[in-house]
Amino acid sequence: MEQLIQQIASGIANGAIYACLALALVMIFVSTDHINFAQGEMAMFSAFLCWQLLDWGLNFWIALPIVVVVSFLIGLSIERVILRPLHGAPVLSVVVVFIGLLAIFHSLAGAIWTHTIKAFPSPFPQVAFAGSGYIGPHQLGMIAVTVGLLGALFAFFRFTPLGLAMRAAAQNPASARLAGVSVDWMLALGWGLAAAIGAVAGTMVAPAVYLEPNMMASILLYGFAGALVGGISSPGGAVAGGFIVGVLENLVAYFGNLLEKITGFYLIGNGEKLTVALIIVITVLTLKPSGLFGHVTVKRV
Amino acid sequence: MALLEVEGLKAYYGQTQALHGVSFALEPGGITTLLGANGAGKTTTLRSLCGMVRTEGSVRFDGRPISGRATEAIVRLGVGHVPEGRGTFTNLTVDENLRVAAYTRRDKAAAQRDLDMVFEYFPILKARISQQAGTLSGGEQQMLAISRALMLGPRLMLLDEPSFGLAPLIVQEIFRIMRRINAEAKVSMLLVEQNAALALELADHAYVLETGRVVMSGKASVVKSDEAIRKSYLGY
Ligand SMILES: Nc1ncnc2c1ncn2[C@@H]1O[C@H](COP(=O)(O)OP(=O)(O)OP(=O)(O)O)[C@@H](O)[C@H]1O
Numbered sequence: 001m002e003q004l005i006q007q008i009a010s011g012i013a014n015g016a017i018y019a020c021l022a023l024a025l026v027m028i029f030v031s032t033d034h035i036n037f038a039q040g041e042m043a044m045f046s047a048f049l050c051w052q053l054l055d056w057g058l059n060f061w062i063a064l065p066i067v068v069v070v071s072f073l074i075g076l077s078i079e080r081v082i083l084r085p086l087h088g089a090p091v092l093s094v095v096v097v098f099i100g101l102l103a104i105f106h107s108l109a110g111a112i113w114t115h116t117i118k119a120f121p122s123p124f125p126q127v128a129f130a131g132s133g134y135i136g137p138h139q140l141g142m143i144a145v146t147v148g149l150l151g152a153l154f155a156f157f158r159f160t161p162l163g164l165a166m167r168a169a170a171q172n173p174a175s176a177r178l179a180g181v182s183v184d185w186m187l188a189l190g191w192g193l194a195a196a197i198g199a200v201a202g203t204m205v206a207p208a209v210y211l212e213p214n215m216m217a218s219i220l221l222y223g224f225a226g227a228l229v230g231g232i233s234s235p236g237g238a239v240a241g242g243f244i245v246g247v248l249e250n251l252v253a254y255f256g257n258l259l260e261k262i263t264g265f266y267l268i269g270n271g272e273k274l275t276v277a278l279i280i281v282i283t284v285l286t287l288k289p290s291g292l293f294g295h296v297t298v299k300r301v
Numbered sequence: 302m303a304l305l306e307v308e309g310l311k312a313y314y315g316q317t318q319a320l321h322g323v324s325f326a327l328e329p330g331g332i333t334t335l336l337g338a339n340g341a342g343k344t345t346t347l348r349s350l351c352g353m354v355r356t357e358g359s360v361r362f363d364g365r366p367i368s369g370r371a372t373e374a375i376v377r378l379g380v381g382h383v384p385e386g387r388g389t390f391t392n393l394t395v396d397e398n399l400r401v402a403a404y405t406r407r408d409k410a411a412a413q414r415d416l417d418m419v420f421e422y423f424p425i426l427k428a429r430i431s432q433q434a435g436t437l438s439g440g441e442q443q444m445l446a447i448s449r450a451l452m453l454g455p456r457l458m459l460l461d462e463p464s465f466g467l468a469p470l471i472v473q474e475i476f477r478i479m480r481r482i483n484a485e486a487k488v489s490m491l492l493v494e495q496n497a498a499l500a501l502e503l504a505d506h507a508y509v510l511e512t513g514r515v516v517m518s519g520k521a522s523v524v525k526s527d528e529a530i531r532k533s534y535l536g537y
Pocket residue numbers: 314317319337338339340341342343344345346495
């Protein structure tokens with residue numbers, strides 16, 4: 001029983017990271033219909049930036065806001081400089097650009113910081129607390145930070161005029177322009193926010209997976225899975241989907257191990273987590289193409 | 302001075318030219334209607350004024366050249382465009398639909414006054430304030446579209462077939478309020494309509510478009526009562 005709770009708790013912690021990446025993907029998707037394959041590598045790059053600042057002796061909680069702001073600006077510039085000229089271009093050209101970005105961030109990180117694995121210290125105090133039998137301090141901190149971030153973003157989109165303008169621009173660009181909204185800037189802002197969210201996810205997950213240029217590859221896949229399960233057109237759904245995928249993958253491994261222990265028969269375990277996650281995604285999409293929480297738009301014609 | 306001066310306006314969708322040198326002027330304070338059959342270029346004219354299609358020629362609003370500017374910049378100068386098909390943000394609430402239009406306004410007190418004014422003109426919107434706008438009836442969505450344009454604090458309103466697809470009673474109600482908005486809020490209007498009889502009731506000046514050209518213009522009262530003009534240009 002204790003082990004089950006542990007697995008669920010760490011699933012929630014991983015899920016929080018997947019949720020962040022899922023949200024970053026959805027933010028760009030809702031306004032452009034594109035999936036940014038480079039999202040994971042951008043997050044990895046941000047984590048390296050943070051590591052560099054720590055290496056130079058900065059305190060983590062000072063380094064993090066700097067990295068978030070820098071990542072925001074990088075994301076914003078990518079949209080303004082690289083993607084702006086591609087407005088209206090065929091999907092394939094955009095896909096090529098995303099793959100190019102992925103390769104650039106990957107090799108840039110390798111060139112600057114080498115491919116050797118680096119330890120990334122946890123910013124959270126390693127102390128015992130109520131419930132520390134079930135969850136480690138870093139995992140708990142990770143949940144707190146990411147859930148805080150998601151809450152802040154929710155409040156931003158729900159309650160601020162700028163958040164409202166961004167939602168309007170994503171939903172109906174022509175009408176948003178007629179309401180005086182600079183849709184082009186809202187797009188760039190979306191890219192900046194997505195990069196900033198990725199930066200938080202990257203720095204939070206780095207202590208758990210160690211720092212190296214490939215660190216985000218499978219995490220992005222889980223994030224993508226989460227976004228699809230929850231509904232790629234629904235930010236709230238994507239976040240929920242991220243948590244679902246995180247908990248589910250651990251449960252799969254847990255019950256796989258349990259099955260082996262009882263029957264001696266090995267069906268699934270840690271190695272098959274990703275496979276199972278993808279099977280779940282495909283199943284959900286077959287049964288409900290818009291995702292679990294993806295809304296079918298209410299429309300009168 | 303004319304509020305809006307359009308000269309030699311040409312518009313293009315890719316390679317196809319939809320307007321072939323349209324010229325007209327709007328006096329401040331009035332209601333002008335732009336009539337014409339399907340495909341005459343009425344919607345294209347309104348879109349051109351707001352920089353939504355590629356154009357050549359000159360458009361001056363309040364003496365200022367606005368052709369070539371971004372749509373949102375033109376809108377912020379005080380041109381409220383009620384688009385064909387109403388342009389509702391279907392997933393946003395009625396309240397959010399209205400607030401997004403006031404987003405760029407500096408004077409928040411004036412925006413609040415305009416919100417109160419909108420609810421006075423269209424009390425039904427106040428009753429529906431937290432409802433998802435996509436669930437409103439067609440007439441309510443048209444009222445919302447007009448209200449969104451009003452929330453910009455415009456001096457000129459471009460209305461693209463506000464009567465489209467609505468029951469006659471609702472159309473009468475909306476046109477009655479448009480007249481009030483024109484008189485009380487001092488908003489000049491350029492009204493595109495297929496229903497010429499209806500538009501000529503409201504407007505004081507009329508232009509008729511045919512395949513991207515102005516083929517007739519005159520006082521609404523004259524056009525309305527001249528059977529020859531009506532027969533040859535408006536088909537009724
Ligand atoms: N998006 C577009 N792409 C290509 N051609 C277009 C487009 N929109 C309009 N046109 C063409 O431009 C011409 C004028 O169209 P427009 O929509 O301005 O007519 P309209 O007078 O508003 O007609 P309606 O009364 O049917 O709304 C038509 O020949 C039309 O086919």
